[in-house]
Amino acid sequence: MAVTHTDPATKPSKAQPKATPKKSAAGSALGADLGLSSDDLLEMYRLVALSRAVDERMWVLNRAGRIPFVISGQGHEGAQVGITWALEKGKDWIAPFYRSIATCLTFGMSPRDIMTAQYATASDPSSGGRQMPGHYGSHEHNLVSVSSPVATQLLHAVGLALAAKIRKTGQVALTVMGEGSSNQGDVHEGLNFAAIHKLPFIFVVENNGYAISVPLARQVAGSSVAHRAAGYDIPGVTVDGTDVLACYAAARDAVGRARAGDGPSLIEAKVTRLTAHSSDDQQTKYRSEEELAAEKANDPVPKFRAQLADAGILTDEAEERIKASIVADVDDATDYAESQPDPQPSTAMKWVFAEDWPSEAPPPWGLGE
Amino acid sequence: MALKTFIEAVREGLREEMVRDESVIVLGEDVGKKGGVFLATDGLWTEFGDDRVIDTPLSESQIVGTSIGAAIGGLRPVAEIQFADFIHPAFNQLVSEAARLRYRSNNGYSAPMVVRAPYGGGVHGALYHSQSVEAFYTHVPGLKVVVPSTPYDAKGLLRSSIRDDDPVLFFEHKKMYRSVRGDVPEGEYTVPLGKAQVTHPGTQVTVIAYGLMAHYALEAADRVAEENISVEVVDLRTLRPLDKETVLDSVRKTGKCLIVYEDNRFGGYGAEVAAIIAEEAFDYLDGPVTRIAGPDVPGVPYNHVLEEWFMVNPEKIADGIRKLAAY
Ligand SMILES: Cc1ncc(C[n+]2csc(CCOP(=O)(O)OP(=O)(O)O)c2C)c(N)n1
Ligand SMILES: [Mg+2]
Numbered sequence: 001m002a003v004t005h006t007d008p009a010t011k012p013s014k015a016q017p018k019a020t021p022k023k024s025a026a027g028s029a030l031g032a033d034l035g036l037s038s039d040d041l042l043e044m045y046r047l048v049a050l051s052r053a054v055d056e057r058m059w060v061l062n063r064a065g066r067i068p069f070v071i072s073g074q075g076h077e078g079a080q081v082g083i084t085w086a087l088e089k090g091k092d093w094i095a096p097f098y099r100s101i102a103t104c105l106t107f108g109m110s111p112r113d114i115m116t117a118q119y120a121t122a123s124d125p126s127s128g129g130r131q132m133p134g135h136y137g138s139h140e141h142n143l144v145s146v147s148s149p150v151a152t153q154l155l156h157a158v159g160l161a162l163a164a165k166i167r168k169t170g171q172v173a174l175t176v177m178g179e180g181s182s183n184q185g186d187v188h189e190g191l192n193f194a195a196i197h198k199l200p201f202i203f204v205v206e207n208n209g210y211a212i213s214v215p216l217a218r219q220v221a222g223s224s225v226a227h228r229a230a231g232y233d234i235p236g237v238t239v240d241g242t243d244v245l246a247c248y249a250a251a252r253d254a255v256g257r258a259r260a261g262d263g264p265s266l267i268e269a270k271v272t273r274l275t276a277h278s279s280d281d282q283q284t285k286y287r288s289e290e291e292l293a294a295e296k297a298n299d300p301v302p303k304f305r306a307q308l309a310d311a312g313i314l315t316d317e318a319e320e321r322i323k324a325s326i327v328a329d330v331d332d333a334t335d336y337a338e339s340q341p342d343p344q345p346s347t348a349m350k351w352v353f354a355e356d357w358p359s360e361a362p363p364p365w366g367l368g369e
Numbered sequence: 370m371a372l373k374t375f376i377e378a379v380r381e382g383l384r385e386e387m388v389r390d391e392s393v394i395v396l397g398e399d400v401g402k403k404g405g406v407f408l409a410t411d412g413l414w415t416e417f418g419d420d421r422v423i424d425t426p427l428s429e430s431q432i433v434g435t436s437i438g439a440a441i442g443g444l445r446p447v448a449e450i451q452f453a454d455f456i457h458p459a460f461n462q463l464v465s466e467a468a469r470l471r472y473r474s475n476n477g478y479s480a481p482m483v484v485r486a487p488y489g490g491g492v493h494g495a496l497y498h499s500q501s502v503e504a505f506y507t508h509v510p511g512l513k514v515v516v517p518s519t520p521y522d523a524k525g526l527l528r529s530s531i532r533d534d535d536p537v538l539f540f541e542h543k544k545m546y547r548s549v550r551g552d553v554p555e556g557e558y559t560v561p562l563g564k565a566q567v568t569h570p571g572t573q574v575t576v577i578a579y580g581l582m583a584h585y586a587l588e589a590a591d592r593v594a595e596e597n598i599s600v601e602v603v604d605l606r607t608l609r610p611l612d613k614e615t616v617l618d619s620v621r622k623t624g625k626c627l628i629v630y631e632d633n634r635f636g637g638y639g640a641e642v643a644a645i646i647a648e649e650a651f652d653y654l655d656g657p658v659t660r661i662a663g664p665d666v667p668g669v670p671y672n673h674v675l676e677e678w679f680m681v682n683p684e685k686i687a688d689g690i691r692k693l694a695a696y
Binding site for chain 1: 392394420421425426428430431433434435436437438439440441442443444446458461462465466469470471472473474475476477478479510511513533534535563610611612613614
C-alpha cells in the first residue's frame, strides 16, 4: 500500500548517495519485517518532522500576534504518521480530531491547507475560515470535517464503515480522539454498533494522559481505554505512541482485520502532550516542571530521527535535504496564508443548505456590500 | 386514486424510494422483522434484506450519527426514531453535526438523510409518548423540518425529503397513522419541500397549522362557517424552510391570523410565525396575531381528563377564531 505515500518531490534522486541500511541484530533492515522500505521510512520521518515544524510555526505566529489561537499536535505526531500510513490514501476514510495535523498531512493535506486554517482565510479548504483552527477536513482527501463537541466523529466513521460494507467498496474507516473524549456516550454507542455488524472500523485513542487539566486517573476508570474493547468483543491494544513503527504495525493489523471482514479494532497509543492544551491554557498550573521536563524524553521526533539514523537510513545528507524541504514548505505555507484574503460577509449565508431559500433572509444589516 | 391511510402512504413512499434508489437504507429500532412499532416499515425487511433494513441497537445518537457517516459514504439513510420523545439523546448529532456539516465545511460535506419520528398527543401516551419536538429543530439553520398532514402529502413529501441533499426531520403525527385516510395516486409524484398549501380558502381570518392541527383547523373552519365567519386555512407542510409567501399572502388578504400548534405555547414554532407576520404584514393587520397552543406544562398528562384538557381540539380553535373575528 505504502507506494501511494511516496512523494516524488522528496524521494532521493538517483544523483544522491543511496543510504545503505544497517542490518538489525536479527539480520534484516529496519522496517523490512513490516514491509517498509527505507524510502517509506524517510517519507514517514519527513511527515513527522514536517508536522512538528508546521506546529512550531503556529506557536511563533500566535506569539507574534498573527493568529489568535493554536491547538497543537506536538507529541502526537509519531502515532499519527505511523497509524495513518497503514491506511490507503484516497480510498479509506479518517474522521480526525483537533490534534490531527500529522494525520491530515499524511493523508494528503498540504502545509498550506493547515496554515490557511490557522489564518481562517477564504481559501482554507477545511472550512473557508468558518471554523476555529484545528477543525480540519477535506473531502478531496477523505478527511471528515472536524467539529468541536468531542467524540461525535466516532459515529460518522462507523457510518462510513457501514456504507463501505453495504456498498462493498473495501474501504476502512478510522477515527481518532483523546482519552478524555473516549468517555462520551457516543463512543459506547458506536463501538457497540460497529462490533455487532463487524464493520471495517478502527478506533484510535491518542492517550496523552490529560484532558485539558484532568489526568488519566480521573478520566478513565482502570486507566486503560484498550481494556474496554473486551466489552465489545473486539481486539484492543496499547502501543507506545512515540514508536512510529509500533504504531504502524498495530494499525496494519487492524486494517488487515477490517479488510478481511473481521470487524473493528481499538488502538490506544500512549503519547505525550508537549504543549499546553491550547494557546489559551497554562499547563504549569496543573503539571509540575519535573513532569514536563521528563516528558521531553518521550518526544517522538528525536526518537524516530535517532532510530532511523542508527539504522543507517537517515544519513546526514538525507536529513539536510529533508530539513531544507520542510523549512521551504513551512515558509511557503506561512507566506501563502498571510497573503490570502478573508472570507466576505457576502458569502456568509452560503451553504446553510445546498440551495438558497428566499425565506432564509440575511439580517437587517445585509451582507456587507 | 386509491384511499390510503397515512401510515400506508409513508410505507409506500419508503418502499418506492428504496426500489428507485438502491442507496436508500432504513435503520432504527425494531424496523426490521417487526416492521417498526407502528408498522411504518412493515414488509421492507422481507423485500430488501438485512443490508438495507437495519435493526439498530437501542441507541438514538448512534442511529443519527451513523446515518450522517453513511450519508457521507454515499448512502441515503432514512432513520426511524421510535418516538419523537426519544430523539433527545440524538440532539447533539442532529444539531452539532447534521445541521452544521455543510456550513462548517464550506460545502465540502453534506448529510443527505431523513430522520422520521412519530410525534404528538391525544393517544394516551402521556409525557413521554406524546411530545411535539419540532421547535427544537426548526430553530436550527441547516435542518429541514417537514410535518405532513395528509397521506398524499406524506408520500410526496417523504419522497422529496429522501431525494433532498440536506438532512430532513420528518415528523408524523401518530394519531393520524390510522385515523386519517386520503387519496393517494398510483405512480410517482412528489410534493416539493418549502411549500405551504391553502387547504380552505376564506376571507376573514387566516388559520395557520400543520400536522394533526391542520385537520382540526379545517373542522374549526367548518364550525365557524355556520356563524358566517370565513376562514382561510394554511397547512404549512414544511416548517423550515418556511413558505413565507403563502403565509403572508393569506394574512395580507384576511388581516387576521391565528396560529395553531399542539406543542406547548411558550417559544413554540408558532411564535416565530407570529413574529414574521408582525414584522412583515403589520400594515395589513386588523387584530392581534394570536395563538392556540398546548398549555405550558412539561408534558401531556396520562389521565384522559387531563389529556383532553391539554390537547388543542377543533372547538378550542373555533373559540380562538371567534375571538379574533370579533376584532
Ligand atoms: C462535548 C465537549 N465537552 C467539552 C469540550 C471542551 N474540551 C475540548 S478538548 C477537551 C479535553 C479533551 O481531552 P482528550 O480527549 O484527552 O484529548 P486531548 O485534548 O488531551 O488530546 C475538552 C474538555 C468539548 N470540546 N466537547
Ligand atoms: Mg488527552
